Amino acid sequence: MNADLYKVHELPKIPTELTDLVTKSDPEDSEWLMYKYTNRPELLERYRKILRWYNVPSEISDYIFDTEFFANHPERDKLGCFYHMVLPDCDGIHTDDLRTYTYNYVIDNGMPDNRAVPVATYDSDQNLVTQIKTYPGTWYYLNVEKNHRVWNYTQPRRIITINNLKTVEEIHRHHPELMI
Numbered sequence: 274m275n276a277d278l279y280k281v282h283e284l285p286k287i288p289t290e291l292t293d294l295v296t297k298s299d300p301e302d303s304e305w306l307m308y309k310y311t312n313r314p315e316l317l318e319r320y321r322k323i324l325r326w327y328n329v330p331s332e333i334s335d336y337i338f339d340t341e342f343f344a345n346h347p348e349r350d351k352l353g354c355f356y357h358m359v360l361p362d363c364d365g366i367h368t369d370d371l372r373t374y375t376y377n378y379v380i381d382n383g384m385p386d387n388r389a390v391p392v393a394t395y396d397s398d399q400n401l402v403t404q405i406k407t408y409p410g411t412w413y414y415l416n417v418e419k420n421h422r423v424w425n426y427t428q429p430r431r432i433i434t435i436n437n438l439k440t441v442e443e444i445h446r447h448h449p450e451l452m453i
């Protein structure tokens with residue numbers, strides 16, 4: 274995990290019958306992850322417009338964590354598997370608050386005709402460091418503590434994400450405004 278960003282070549286595509294479980298029906302709102310962190314209505318409303326991050330059915334997480342790569346991952350006990358929809362408005366350079374790294378599997382990259390969508394990392398002065406093109410079926414690792422950006426897509430990107438989500442206490446330490 275030294276590279277800032279790289280494509281994880283060895284991981285197999287997730288079978289369509291599994292990804293259909295999240296893409297063919299909208300997830301229940303009760304599985305929306307922000308409920309873990311806040312119950313302030315105005316914040317929930319604001320986050321709902323930019324963040325769509327849901328638990329996945331056990332069929333998907335069982336499949337992921339049975340693969341050799343994740344079963345033997347050094348931080349296996351810290352990893353969770355989620356369904357993430359990223360809206361086209363979220364296309365600026367940023368760092369993530371909820372996690373330090375992520376493995377993303379692209380189900381739909383938010384472009385018609387499966388056109389490529391760039392994912393890039395930047396240094397602290399916002400100079401480009403690495404850039405890859407993603408397609409449906411691409412796995413990539415991203416250090417999200419560092420500046421990164423995904424752009425040039427016109428519809429929600431649909432992703433399965435495996436990451437070390439921070440605890441509620443860790444999040445509240447940096448974001449006391451989430452607490453009532």
Ligand SMILES: [Fe+2]
Binds near residue numbers: 367368369417421
């Ligand atoms: Fe991000």
